[in-house]
Amino acid sequence: MDDRTPPGISVGTRRGSSLFGPARPVPQSLVEARALCRRQRGADGAHGPSDDHGKARSGTQRGIVHLLRHDITSERGGADHRRGTGRCVLSDGDGFILTKIIATLGPATDEIGVVVRLIEEGARVFRINFSHGGFGQFVKLLEIVRSASDEVGVPVAVLGDLSGPKIRVANIDSQRVVVETGQRVAFQAAPAEPTGDPVTLTMTDSSVLDDIEPGERLLIDDGAVRMLVMERADDDDGTRMMCRVTVGGPIGRAKGINLPDSNLTLPSLTDHDRRCVDWALEHEIDYLALSFVRRAEEIRQLRALLDERAGDGGAIPIVAKIEKPQALDDLENITREADAVMVARGDLGVEMDLAKVPIIQKHVIAMAHDYGRPVIVATQMLQSMIEQPTPTRAEVSDVANAIYDGADAVMLSGETAIGRHPIQALAMMARVARLTVDHLVREKDQKSMRPSRQLGEGRYRTAALARGVAAVVEDLDAHLVVTWSQRGGGARYLSKNRLTVPIIAASSEPRALRRMSLLFGVVPIEMPMPAGREAFANEADRLLQREGWAQPGDPIVLVAGKPLGVPGLTNTLWVRYVGDEEDEMGGEAE
Structure with a gap:
């Protein structure tokens, strides 16, 4: 066995024709898949040649087996790290976390070992607060996250939080x-x-x-x-x-x-924010949060700045933070303009009647859901765990109720940035999220798991296909959806459907994989570009069995485009029973 291969994954020496074409080796493990992706990108000139495949990377053997598998904690409240690895939770019958968890970085989490543990416990997005520290500190935190992600083998996103006119x-x-x-x-x-x-x-x-x-x-x-x-x-x-x-x-x-009663004329972007935007573009930050949004025009101003300065790298998706009373007056337009929305309950609770915050939270979540925007609920979710090793009952209920309201993601702030128990806080939030979604799925909660209204009103081909996926999953009791989503667009549409099963989203683009980490129900996985849909289906079949995510005979739904990998061309849905050579709904996948 290859000494870089994690326990439980055997590396064979299969020979013969490759399903990825005659010149493409078939990866036998996720380690090989990641290395092959790097070599392919190097051959394309995107990142230069890579010889990582020939090196034993520190910690890789501990992490690949967690790839997208985490995802939850045991009844005792944590992963087993006695041997330096987290548990293979699917083999314990637990499952994926469909709700995503965001951890804020700070003095309590500025070491790679801690961030590795947070990823193992279920963190899929890390927030860098640009209000605290300088660019040197931001670089350090970013390097820690990217290194930890490589070590564990799980794509994670970085959210840069602009200070705004505080x-x-x-x-x-x-x-x-x-x-x-x-x-x-x-x-x-x-x-x-x-x-x-x-x-x-x-x-x-x-x-x-x-x-x-x-x-x-x-x-x-x-x-x-x-x-x-x-x-x-x-x-x-x-x-x-x-x-x-x-x-x-x-x-x-x-x-x-x-100043909750004052109509302030401050610009939404400060000089410091503009410098942070340049830094974020240079370092390929995955999301930018705009603080103290009051009007949709402020989102357009930031987007124009990003488009102007992004160059060929592409602009960064914008998260609109709802924390000002004025934002509620223009909420529909703000939601339409933004790529995602955050219910930032800190300043919102200061500037408005505290008793109204739960009502506002439900309203913002419903609006974001109608427009198919991922929505994050943040601030003081497990606040007592800054000092205490266990949360209050009210805090646990708060996390669960945010998920019942329809939140795509829940966020830890001081709990992981400055808290005494960052790993326990993440593990607790993951456990609550997993159990809550399990309950929603079992009870077939139509309100919390309903598809976005945007899917029903749009005439886009991908939106129509996403609606069809939901029906097929329901009718066949499919175990998983597997999609090729090179830039993440297809995965976003599927996520809007609030499917009750995980969406395994494959791509060879690292940036797309990281950004998909925020999407409800989406499990991004790096895979070399297959030769076609049949090759993709066969590789997905091998992956699911190898990782223990499905058993022979399990029905899965596959979604892709023809030709494969063309952005905006997701046009095919088919059904496959794991281990079978033929697919239903059209026979052969090609």
Whole structure:
């Protein structure tokens, strides 16, 4: 056996004609498949020649067997890492996680060993928060994620989160300032010391003072300190605003300021954001999140910037973060313009009545679902696990209810960025997600698992085919859907269907594989470009049996295009029973 091959995968020495054409060797394991993809890309000149196939890569043997197999944790709450590998969970009868899990990177997760564990536990997207750290730190985190992904053998996406026009207290350095309820506090444009009577504060962008009117609220540190604007005046030194403290407390360095009642005219992209966009394009970040979206026009502005600067590399999909009250007034247009949507409950809960946040969450998820956009629910999902090894019952219910609402992905923030128990938090979220979706599937929950309205209204061939896939899966009780999705478009349409079985999406494009990692139910797998659909079907058959994802006689549904690999040409659906040479619905696959 090849010493690079993971336990449970045997490498044969089959000879004879190859199903991938006479010049293409047949990969006998996922290790070989990944290496062959790299060699093919090198031959095409895309990434230069590769000799990785001849090298024993550190940790590869621990991870390939997890490829897309994870995916869940045991009743005891974690994978077995006593020998440095996670469990082969499919062999334990558990299954894939259809809901995707996003982990935020930070000081608690800036080592490759920790990120490897997070991937093994089920993380499929990693968030880099551009509000914290510099470009050197971002490069380090990105290299850790990409290396961990290679080591485990699982494609994962990276989500870059733009800071947006976040306003902060500017003139408090090391010492906190404590304000009491009823006290007067001044904000002014001119530099000032935060001492005296009244306490005088400045903002990181003093131009917002012109947008604030008397009677509006000013919140500091996520609403821990609250003030009411009493008056505003202009003089030779600029605007000066007087506030009365309604809820007192300490104000620390660079604490955030929220102005929920004010109609701010700040641009949606700061100079720092534009530098981050350039960095993201240069480093092939998979998704960009736009913070504090208020109008659909702001999505169009970011897209125009990406198109202008992307060159031949292609623009990055945009995730619209819904965290401002103004966004709800233009939610339908924002959803239509964005590639994905995030319910960012942190600032949303500060700027709006907390009691309305669950209602808003359901509304945003429903809107995203109608337009076929992946939707992420984020913030404080397992907040207590920043300190504690187990979550509260309410937090577990919160994760489950987000999935019942129809979330495609759920996100951990401080739990994995700065928490004491990042791996346990990820394992717990994975377990809740798996059990919740299992329940939805068993109960045939029509609301949570209904297909996107966009599929029913569109006249696109791929959309129609996706609807047909859902019907065939239901009628035949198919175990899996397997699709060739070179750039991810076909997989996106299938994901919109909310199928009750995993969608194995094969591609030879690394960027497409990473981006598909966010899609509900999609299991991206790297595969060399087959010679045609019959070769693809046969390779899929071997893969499913080799990895234990299907048994001989199991019905599977295959989806591809003719010719294979042409973007936008997914036009064929057929049924195959694992281990059989012939396919149903048209006989031969070619």
